[in-house]
Amino acid sequence: MSVTFRGVRRAGLAVALAATLAGCGALNNRASLPLENYSAEEIFERAEVELERGRAEEAARYFGEVERLYPYASIAKRALIMQAYAFHRDRDYPASRGAARRYIDFYPADEDAAYAQYLIALSYYDQIDEVGRDQRLTFEALQALRTVIERYPESEYARSSIAKFDLAFDHLAGKEMEVGRYYLRRGHHAAAISRFRVVVEDFQTTSHTPEALHRLVEAYLSLGLDAEAQTAGAILGHNYRGTDWYEDSFALLNGRGLELEAASDGWLAQVYRQVIRGEWL
Numbered sequence: 001m002s003v004t005f006r007g008v009r010r011a012g013l014a015v016a017l018a019a020t021l022a023g024c025g026a027l028n029n030r031a032s033l034p035l036e037n038y039s040a041e042e043i044f045e046r047a048e049v050e051l052e053r054g055r056a057e058e059a060a061r062y063f064g065e066v067e068r069l070y071p072y073a074s075i076a077k078r079a080l081i082m083q084a085y086a087f088h089r090d091r092d093y094p095a096s097r098g099a100a101r102r103y104i105d106f107y108p109a110d111e112d113a114a115y116a117q118y119l120i121a122l123s124y125y126d127q128i129d130e131v132g133r134d135q136r137l138t139f140e141a142l143q144a145l146r147t148v149i150e151r152y153p154e155s156e157y158a159r160s161s162i163a164k165f166d167l168a169f170d171h172l173a174g175k176e177m178e179v180g181r182y183y184l185r186r187g188h189h190a191a192a193i194s195r196f197r198v199v200v201e202d203f204q205t206t207s208h209t210p211e212a213l214h215r216l217v218e219a220y221l222s223l224g225l226d227a228e229a230q231t232a233g234a235i236l237g238h239n240y241r242g243t244d245w246y247e248d249s250f251a252l253l254n255g256r257g258l259e260l261e262a263a264s265d266g267w268l269a270q271v272y273r274q275v276i277r278g279e280w281l
Contacts, residue, residue: 040070044079051086060086060095077103081112084119093123114148114155121145125164128171135175141168166205173203173212180215189219200235200271210236214245216268217252227264229253234260235272 035043047062063086066079084099100116100123107113121144127137145168148161180195192215199212213236220229233249237260240246253260262272 035065036069040066040073040075040079043069044075044082047079047082047086051082051089056086056090057092060090060092060099064099077107077110080106081116084116088119088123088126091126093127096120097123114152114157117144117148117151118155118157118161121148121161121164125168128168135172138168138171138175142172169203170206170208173199173206173208176203177208177212177215180212184215184219187222189223193219197267201267210240210243210245213240214249217249221252221256225264226256226258228266228268230258230261230263231266231268231272233258234262235268236260 038046043062043066047059047066050056050062051059060083063079063083066073067076067083070076080099080103084096084103087093087096087099097120100119103110103116104113121141124137124141124144128141142165145161145165148155149158149165152158176195176198180192180199183189183192183195196212196215196219199206199208200216203209213232216232217229217236220226220232230253233253236243236246236249250260262269
């Protein structure tokens with residue numbers, strides 16, 4: 001990783017401003033001249049100053065000019081990854097992805113290729129907003145984060161990618177829970193159960209699993225399917241006994257004279273065998 005780029009990433013462009021601003025002053029004195037009259041280093045310095053001043057769009061333009069005018073200069077490689085970074089700072093995520101992907105295409109073995117892939121992942125991840133929105137971006141973020149984790153496991157970005165992957169995964173489970181609650185409130189119990197089942201089967205490691213099990217208890221009891229409700233409660237009691245969701249499910253089942261036990265032979269019974277007994281076959 002180049003010293004200048006590390007400064008950008010870790011210290012908010014901690015550039016040697018005295019030298020850079022001096023170069024920028026020379027540029028300003030010749031502002032009427034075409035960029036072709038400046039060296040690659042001068043244009044790069046101007047881009048850094050624009051980025052430091054919070055003008056990320058202008059910075060991206062200047063970094064792009066370095067690559068366009070001096071494609072074979074040694075600094076052009078840094079300019080390309082810096083352009084991807086500047087676009088991201090400007091929230092121009094498609095442009096950031098485009099520049100980052102070009103960097104990976106041109107310099108796949110370079111040490112900054114990991115950061116380029118990380119920027120691609122961030123371009124999706126940073127747009128994940130409310131759980132009620134379209135989840136396409138969440139899926140894109142998960143795929144891109146997985147690429148960082150698998151392709152660059154020893155890089156400094158792998159740990160951050162793992163943390164963000166877990167959060168994005170949790171986000172998807174939250175979407176399923178939101179829809180499931182919607183159906184449950186309106187008495188569409190079968191539709192609600194299908195959503196909560198997805199959380200229990202496919203998102204077991206997320207923070208939403210205890211609530212999903214409790215909602216299954218509610219839904220199955222409403223349908224008169226006591227055995228299924230008991231089994232959901234048994235899983236909840238075994239894995240999440242310290243949660244309020246367990247307390248609520250225990251009260252519901254106990255109020256009907258039902259035990260929290262694996263009483264059904266459906267899909268929840270299989271989950272029970274896998275999660276609690278470790279029987280996967």
